[in-house]
Amino acid sequence: MPLSVVLLACLVFLLVTMTAGAAIGSVPLTPSQVWHVVVAGIAGHAPNTVAGIIVWQIRLPRVLLAAVVGAALTTAGSVVQVLVRNALADPFLLGVSSGASVGATAVLLLGAFASLGVWAISVGSVLGSLAAMAAVFLVSRTGSSLSPTQLILCGVVMSALFESVTSFLIFRGNPQATQAVLFWLLGSFGLASWNQLPIPAAALAGAMVYLMAQGRTLNALAMGSEPAASLGVDVRRLRRNLFIVTSLIAGVAVAVSGIIGFVGLVVPHIVRLMVGSDHRRVLPAGVLFGASFMVLGDLLARTIVAPQEMPIGVITAFIGAPTLIVLIRRHPYLYGATQ
Amino acid sequence: MSLQLDDLSVDIGGRRIVTGIDLTVGDRQFAGLVGPNGSGKSTILKTVYRVHRPSAGRVLLDDTDLLSLGHKDTARRIAVVTQESASEFDFNVREMVMIGRTPHKRSFERDTDTDHEIADHAMERVGCEQLASRRFNTLSGGEKQLVLVARALAQEADHLILDEPTNHLDIHHQVEILEIVSGLGVTVLAALHELSLAALFCEAIHVLRAGQIVAAGSPADVLTPETILQAYGADVLVIEHPDTGTPHLIPRRIQPASGAGPDAGDSSPDPPAPPGVT
Numbered sequence: 218m219p220l221s222v223v224l225l226a227c228l229v230f231l232l233v234t235m236t237a238g239a240a241i242g243s244v245p246l247t248p249s250q251v252w253h254v255v256v257a258g259i260a261g262h263a264p265n266t267v268a269g270i271i272v273w274q275i276r277l278p279r280v281l282l283a284a285v286v287g288a289a290l291t292t293a294g295s296v297v298q299v300l301v302r303n304a305l306a307d308p309f310l311l312g313v314s315s316g317a318s319v320g321a322t323a324v325l326l327l328g329a330f331a332s333l334g335v336w337a338i339s340v341g342s343v344l345g346s347l348a349a350m351a352a353v354f355l356v357s358r359t360g361s362s363l364s365p366t367q368l369i370l371c372g373v374v375m376s377a378l379f380e381s382v383t384s385f386l387i388f389r390g391n392p393q394a395t396q397a398v399l400f401w402l403l404g405s406f407g408l409a410s411w412n413q414l415p416i417p418a419a420a421l422a423g424a425m426v427y428l429m430a431q432g433r434t435l436n437a438l439a440m441g442s443e444p445a446a447s448l449g450v451d452v453r454r455l456r457r458n459l460f461i462v463t464s465l466i467a468g469v470a471v472a473v474s475g476i477i478g479f480v481g482l483v484v485p486h487i488v489r490l491m492v493g494s495d496h497r498r499v500l501p502a503g504v505l506f507g508a509s510f511m512v513l514g515d516l517l518a519r520t521i522v523a524p525q526e527m528p529i530g531v532i533t534a535f536i537g538a539p540t541l542i543v544l545i546r547r548h549p550y551l552y553g554a555t556q
Numbered sequence: 557m558s559l560q561l562d563d564l565s566v567d568i569g570g571r572r573i574v575t576g577i578d579l580t581v582g583d584r585q586f587a588g589l590v591g592p593n594g595s596g597k598s599t600i601l602k603t604v605y606r607v608h609r610p611s612a613g614r615v616l617l618d619d620t621d622l623l624s625l626g627h628k629d630t631a632r633r634i635a636v637v638t639q640e641s642a643s644e645f646d647f648n649v650r651e652m653v654m655i656g657r658t659p660h661k662r663s664f665e666r667d668t669d670t671d672h673e674i675a676d677h678a679m680e681r682v683g684c685e686q687l688a689s690r691r692f693n694t695l696s697g698g699e700k701q702l703v704l705v706a707r708a709l710a711q712e713a714d715h716l717i718l719d720e721p722t723n724h725l726d727i728h729h730q731v732e733i734l735e736i737v738s739g740l741g742v743t744v745l746a747a748l749h750e751l752s753l754a755a756l757f758c759e760a761i762h763v764l765r766a767g768q769i770v771a772a773g774s775p776a777d778v779l780t781p782e783t784i785l786q787a788y789g790a791d792v793l794v795i796e797h798p799d800t801g802t803p804h805l806i807p808r809r810i811q812p813a814s815g816a817g818p819d820a821g822d823s824s825p826d827p828p829a830p831p832g833v834t
Contacts, residue, residue, distance in 0.1 A: 304644045430663035437658045439645045443638065447605045448711070449631025449659030494645040548646075 220498050223491065227505035231284070232511045236279040237412050239272050241516060243523060246272065277535030279409035280512055282417070282473060285482055286406075287511025288504040289421045289470040291488070293463040294481030295496070295503050296428060299439050300459045301365040307482035308467035311372040315366040315379035316344035316349020317471040318402060322383045326390035338401065339413075346468030349379055354460060365442075367511050404477035406515050413473045420469045424462050425504065431455065432497035439494065440455065440497075477511070479537030486512050486544050558583040559604070559715055559741040563613035566596075573599045575765040577613070579676050581760075586737075588746045589752040591764030594787045597747035600764075601719050604745065605636045617715070632658035635708035637701070637737075638719040643693060649703050650688045653678055656710030675765075678709035682736050698729030705736060718746035722753070731756075755779055755802040763787050779803040 239251045247270055256273040257264055262271035279453055293308035301310065309315070320341035324330045330337040349483075357364075357371035385394050428435070437448040446452050467481070484507045485499070491506070492498040514536065518529040564577040574596035575774045581587040589597050602608045604615055606627065617624040617633055625633075635656070647655070654667060661671075679685040682700045687695065688734055692703060701721060708716060716737060722730040730750065734757045737744055746752040754761060755775035763771040765787040771778045784792050784805065793806040 240771050278728060294621065298644070302644055433655075433658050433661055433663075436647075436651075438642065438645075443602065443605075443607050444608045444636070446627070447636035447638075447653065447717070450624075450626035451627045488647060494647045495651055495653065513748070 218492075220492070220501075223498070223502055224505065226510070227502055231505050231509045231512070234437070234509045234516070235280050235284065238512045238516045239276040242271070242276060244271055245266075254333070265450040278411045278414060279515065281405050282413055283406050283515040284286070284508035285414065285417045285421055286470045286474045286477065286510070287484075287507040287514075289417060289424075289466040290477065290481040290509070291425060291484040291503040291507025291508075292421065292428065292500060293332040293470070295485040295488070295499055295535050296435070296459055296463045297481070299435055299487055299496070300463065301367065302439070302441065303369065304486070305482070306399045306540060307356045307478070308463060308470075309376075309481070310369065311464055311475065312349035312353040312375045312379065313346040313464050313467045314471055314476045315378055315383070316345040316347070316352075317350075317468060318345065318383045318476065319379050319386070320345025321401050321475075322386045322390075323332060323397050325401065327388050337388040338464065339354065342472040345379075346464065346471060350460075350464040353456075395488045396445070400528060403530040403534075404475035405518075405528055406474055407519075407526055409473075417466075417469045417473055420466050421504075424466045425500065427458070427462055428500055429497070431459075432495075432500065435459075435496040436467060436494075439496075477514075477533055479530075479533040479541075480511060480514075482508060483537040483544075484542045486541065490544065490548070558617040558618060559745060560619075561600070561613070562603075562616055564600070564603065564610050564615060565612040566599050566608050567611040568585040568599065568608065572611070572767065574764075577634035577769055579762050579769065579772070581743055581745050584741055586742055586757055586759050586808070587746070588758035588761040589745060589747045589764065590749075590751060590754055590761055590787075595764040595787075596767040597764055598719055599767075600619050601636075601717050601745065601747055605634055605717055607631055622690075628659045631711065631713070633713050634715040634717060635711040636717045636719070637704050637708050637721045639721065639723050641736070643749065647692050649679070649684065649686070649690050649692055649695070650675065652692050652703050653706045656707040659711060674712065675706075675710050680833065681709055681740075682706045698725050699732055701725060701729065702736075705733060713742070715743045715745075717743065718748075720747050720749055723749060751779055751784070752797075752802075752804045753782075755804065756800060775802050779805065 236248045236251055237487060240246045240248055242348055244267065247431045250268050251272055254264060254269050255277065257269070258273045258277070263269050290308055294306070297310060300306070307490045320343070321338050324337045324341035330340050333340055353368070353371050353375045356375065357367040387398060390398070434445070434450045436454065437445040437450050440448070442452045478526055485503060488499055488506050492502045514529050514532045516528045518532045521527055521532070559580040559581040561577045564574065566574050572679055577600060582678065585673045587589070589600065591597055599608060606622065609623070617625070622630060646789065654671065656678070657667070657674065676685065676782060679688060682702045684706055684707050687699060687703065688759075692700065695703065722733055725733065730753060734753065738757050746758070759773055760773065761775050761778045762769055763783060770787055771783045779794060781792055781794055784790055791808050791810075793807060793808060794803045796802070797804045
């Protein structure tokens with residue numbers, strides 16, 4: 218199937234899920250009401266009606282943030298799987314999430330960055346993920362190269378270390394704040410607002426421009442680092458850049474949404490089954506499909522036990538785990554089985 | 557003077573793996589690199605295709621130092637076929653071959669009709685065009701190796717490095733791969749394990765032992781029982797191939813086979829002590 222057809226189908230699917238995300242809720246709206254508000258809002262005067270406020274102030278920023286985070290985690294996951302050449306890799310493998318946990322936990326339990334108000338958690342988790350990323354990068358570097366196995370091992374080890382710091386903070390913290398930490402760790406878009414959108418959206422856009430420029434060399438790197446070198450790829454530089462780019466977009470995503478598992482692991486596999494392994498197809502399709510997946514997950518998270526909200530990490534794991542198992546069983550040769 | 561290694565030494569992890577290698581592969585020559593496991597064959601080849609950097613000495617491509625070329629410029633001159641390795645990623649054969657076009661393309665540049673024609677032609681030359689839409693991971697070992705040769709061809713380089721490309725292949729595919737490569741009219745430097753096969757295809761053979769070249773020359777000059785004993789510590793008989801007159805190596809048992817022929821045990825000079833005897 219031509220790429221343009223696939224992308225068009227993914228785009229239509231995304232628009233449908235986003236419309237559903239903005240229409241469904243405690244006050245049900247029709248798609249036409251939603252689009253009426255969106256069109257007016259884009260023109261600069263969102264209607265001051267109930268529907269207008271619900272869509273423009275509450276649901277739309279939430280849906281858009283879910284879409285951006287879903288796209289970012291899927292992109293980071295697709296690239297990390299190439300970077301470490303392992304189908305079981307996810308964006309959090311390299312320490313991003315555990316570092317972010319330390320930062321966010323420190324904010325919630327110790328009151329770090331209290332002067333930053335609502336931004337404190339985001340700043341704390343970004344700093345935490347940057348620190349973890351730098352630590353993994355420095356520890357796994359031998360000479361000037363990053364080997365896949367060393368990256369995985371150092372990522373896993375450093376993650377365990379950071380997680381124990383989080384556990385220590387929780388152990389020392391008070392029970393109420395611990396509740397907040399637990400909720401944050403499981404991920405949520407409940408606090409979404411317009412002003413949270415620009416940074417992750419810009420990070421994703423910048424990363425996509427860089428990664429699409431590398432589409433061909435990503436394919437070469439998927440062959441392994443030595444074949445990639447023989448195809449004229451400067452493997453060391455490429456690995457380093459991919460490490461930085463994926464850690465940054467995953468870190469920014471975690472900062473606005475908490476740690477949402479399984480999306481960055483499962484969605485890249487679903488996308489590869491749809492469009493093949495050529496990254497010039499995987500990356501754009503992944504952005505659109507990952508966004509749809511997360512918007513749907515968030516819709517389920519806030520409707521399934523309404524008026525309460527389920528942590529979205531629960532939903533993505535419940536959808537993601539069986540999906541991945543079905544994929545592995547249907548395509549055994551892709552996952553290491555011999556004929 | 558197509559490809560020249562000039563006093564090349566390579567260190568990996570602080571250890572010197574190969575020392576003072578002088579080796580020249582002439583224009584369109586098929587040269588073989590042989591030697592026991594761990595003698596440095598792959599290290600030399602990987603230095604030529606720029607996975608490793610020389611610690612001393614140079615690699616010269618038509619008298620130009622390789623390190624003065626960009627990575628892409630190098631890949632337009634030197635293509636590589638190694639042993640097939642399993643891929644985590646599910647590319648089809650056409651996509652695999654098209655990846656050979658990587659060094660010829662800039663960022664964002666699309667695949668053109670010319671690229672597709674080059675890939676088609678490469679697949680025809682190795683006879684794998686009927687596999688074009690198959691998934692690479694579902695192919696047999698021999699088919700995979702043909703596809704990797706096609707990918708190297710799509711790279712349109714005038715030098716080809718082969719790193720034990722026929723390992724694990726059946727005898728038909730071993731001969732087929734080397735036959736295709738020797739008919740390409742490019743300069744070839746190939747690390748080969750199968751010495752009789754190397755003798756059949758190589759115009760020159762360089763023998764490595766412990767990171768140094770211990771013999772070089774035509775197959776008939778180099779593949780002698782003495783050299784093989786020196787390089788490998790293996791006792792072999794060498795006979796002439798009835799078709800080509802090239803040396804053909806016949807391995808001998810270290811211990812006489814039980815119930816073997818009348819001369820068993822007598823003909824091997826200096827048999828090593830059997831394992832377990834202390």
